[in-house]
Amino acid sequence: MGRWEPNARGRLEQAAMELYGERGYEQTTVTEIAARAGLTERTFFRHYADKREVLFGGSALLQELLVDTLAGAPATAAPIDAVAAALRAAAAVFDERREQSLRRQKIVSANAELRERELVKLASLSAALAESLRARGVPEPAASLAGEAGIAVFKVAFEGWIEETDGRPMGAYIEEGLDGLKAVMAGGRA
Template sequence: MSRWEPNARGRLEQAAMDLYGERGYEQTTVTEIAARAGLTERTFFRHYADKREVLFAGSASLQELLVNALAEAPASASPIEAVAAALHAAAGVFDERREQSRLRQKVISANAELRERELIKLASLAAALGESLRARGVSEPAASLAAEAGIAVFKVAFERWIAGTDERTMGAFIQESLDELKTMAADSRA
């Protein structure tokens, strides 16, 4: 193996996802992932702290994307409208990775430790959105409620999107979920 390999991170991710799909997460070792990618374990650990991180390496980027999109929402946007803008901004990233997202979710769903980590990730996203709303001047409990509702919308839309057999975008599922939330809120006032 050469000292420098192009796209090592991408190759490691692909190898890990292939092996997780073939053998299962728990039965796959870092050694096997590195070998499948044509790299060394040392290279693996330069990119990921452990085999779990392959599945969660994009969390920081997703959080940054959501927070930045929320911050860029018009000042006149309500808290939930600002969160919706952030969710729609993130949707395009997912549309480019539908099959990878399906496989990733299948791996996570099959492992209790990974499901717990996914919930922690979602809680972190909600906290970051709430903090961004507070930075926009949104008071409590509105900031936390809008952030948590937004993550619930994201979770439901994501699950429907990966289970879907049609070609609708993640953004379409997000909009449907937002519309349903608005309908439920309106019904509760009636």
């Protein structure tokens, strides 16, 4: 095996997803993932801290997309509107990766440790949105509330999109969630 292998990270992710689907998360080892990918354990650990992180490796990219989109929203945009723009950008990316998202969510849903890690990821995203809003001059508690509300909309939209059978894009679920949030805030019912 050569020292440099192209797309090692992608190969490790694909191997892990296959093995988790075939054998289950708990029964799969890092050694097996690396072997399936045609790589070494050492290479695995250059890319991921542990086997759980294979499923969460995209979190940093998602956070970057959300924060960058929010930061690029017009300065006059209300905090929740800036968050909404970020959520729409994320939805477009998820639609491109639907099959992978479905497989990943099935694995995460079947394991308490992974569900807990998912909640940590969502809390990190909320904190990042709030920090980005504070950088735009949004005071507390409005920045934290808008960040939390945005991630709540994202979570509910993602769950609906994962379970959907009518072919609607995730963006449609984001819009429904945003409309529902606005209705609740206005004193109505979603």
